[in-house]
Amino acid sequence: MESRQNIGFPEVTLRLPGWVGALVAEENRTYPTVKERMRFAVGLSRLNVRNGTGGPFGAAVFERETGRLLAPGVNLVVGSGCSVFHAEMVAIMVAQRAVGTFDLGGESLPDYELVATTEPCAMCLGATPWSGVRSLVCGARDEDARAVGFDEGAKMSEWAGSLEDRGISVERNVLREEAVGVLQEYAERGGEIYNSRRGGDRS
Amino acid sequence: MESRQNIGFPEVTLRLPGWVGALVAEENRTYPTVKERMRFAVGLSRLNVRNGTGGPFGAAVFERETGRLLAPGVNLVVGSGCSVFHAEMVAIMVAQRAVGTFDLGGESLPDYELVATTEPCAMCLGATPWSGVRSLVCGARDEDARAVGFDEGAKMSEWAGSLEDRGISVERNVLREEAVGVLQEYAERGGEIYNSRRGGDRS
Structure with missing residues (x-):
């Protein structure tokens, strides 16, 4: 069967940009406080813009208690040609691959925390419970993303409560x-704000 | 930079099971009516269960006008160790890779239709507008999935309207x-219904 598997249907590979590995290699990979974790994620978002590898969004999965970095993520939608590759989705997918399970909330595992530089869009919000992470930490608000033209999708107003x-x-x-600041830098550089041309409703 | 890109962070590959290519090779790959498209997707879901490659969910992206199959998808969560790999997400990702763009709604492209054997969970619902598909066709209802123990996530009651x-x-x-019928067959075989052990709210 193996030889038939790709008849007309390509594989899809998620690959972090080279600069992510280089950045992390310079750091100690343990971020004890929530602020340190967010500072790392914001750094990812900023470098993603400056390196031209994607949109102004960063995320990472950490061991909640120790702050050890499990997986970074950046928005790779345009460069990878995949609308699923938002920063949170990338971090979740890489984290699960690193651990070797679809459920980061498995019983033999430490608690994991997802840190995202902007509150999740509807897709990433929906993905969060399935990932198995036990906490979500956010930087910029929905309205901050919308203020520079991004579309967060149709989210319930009580989205945080739905996770809790x-x-x-x-x-x-x-x-x-x-x-x-990174969202604004991206907008000022004239970065592509994709898919928001469709649909009048940005609720 | 290439040599540094994987320092500690694995790539993630989405690969359809071999039997999908074999199945499609036997068909003419054009499905003029919505029912034919759904019958193909239901066939995917059934074979996914019987071949032991994942949960009882199938999906596919078609050219809306001609019915030409662009990309099939099946649930690959457990086997691939990735909670993102719901059938709809797989179909979207493979479709975008096949076309070479993150936006299936791009101006030079035909309209694309996503067919899913069960109404989308919160994640797949959120992913649908970002994909660029212009229509969504569903088989089983939310409540059918919940009836056999699956969790659809926290969706607005007016989710279909939010897409329209x-x-x-x-x-x-x-x-x-x-x-x-495929959902029930899966449940009767004792198939794994993952992640639904957490959270009392199955709304």
Whole structure:
């Protein structure tokens, strides 16, 4: 069967840009506080813009207790040609591959935390419970992303509560100003704000 | 930089099971009616269960006008160790890779239709507008999936309207009974219903 598997249907590979590995190699890969974790994620978002590898969004999965970095993520939608590759999705996919399971909340595993430089869009919000992370930390707010033209999708106003109902704690506004700064830098550079041309409703 | 890119961070590869290519090679790859498209997707879901390659969900992206198959998808969560690999996400990712763009709604492209054997969970719902498809066709209902123990995530009750607000037409209940039959077959075989152990809220 192996020889037939690709008849007309390509494989899809998610690959972090080279600069991510280089950045992390310079750091100690342990980020004890939530602010340190967010600062790392904001750094990813900024370098993603400056290196031209994607949109102004960064994320990372950490061991919640120790702060050890498990997986970084950056928005790779345009460069990878894949609308799924938002920063949070990339971090989740790389984290699960690193651990070797679809469920980061598995019983033999430490608790994991997802840190995202902007509050999740509807897709990333929906993906969060399935990932198995036990907490979500956000920087910029929905409205900050919308202010520069990004579309967050159709989210319930009580989205944070919907995660907490599932045992996922949510912390917001962590280094919000720094995260917003990268959104603004991207907009000022004239970065592509994709797919937001469609649909009048940005609720 | 290339040599540094994987320092500690693995690549993630999405690969359709071999039997998908074999199945499609036997068919003419054009499905003029919505029912034919759904019948193909239900066939994928059934074979995914019987071949032991994943959960009871199938999806596919078609050229809307001609019915030409662009990309099939099946649930590959457990086997691939990736919670993102729901059938709809797989079909979208393979379709975008086949076309070479993150936006299936691009101006030089035909309209594309996403056919899914069960109404989308919160993640796949959120992913649909970003994909660029212009229509969504569903078989089994949310409540059918919940009836066998699957968790659809926290969705707005007016989720179909939220897509239509963005110019994506939604058709529901297409071959619902056949699609439900595969959900039930999976449950009767004792298939793994993952992640639904967490969170009391299955709304």
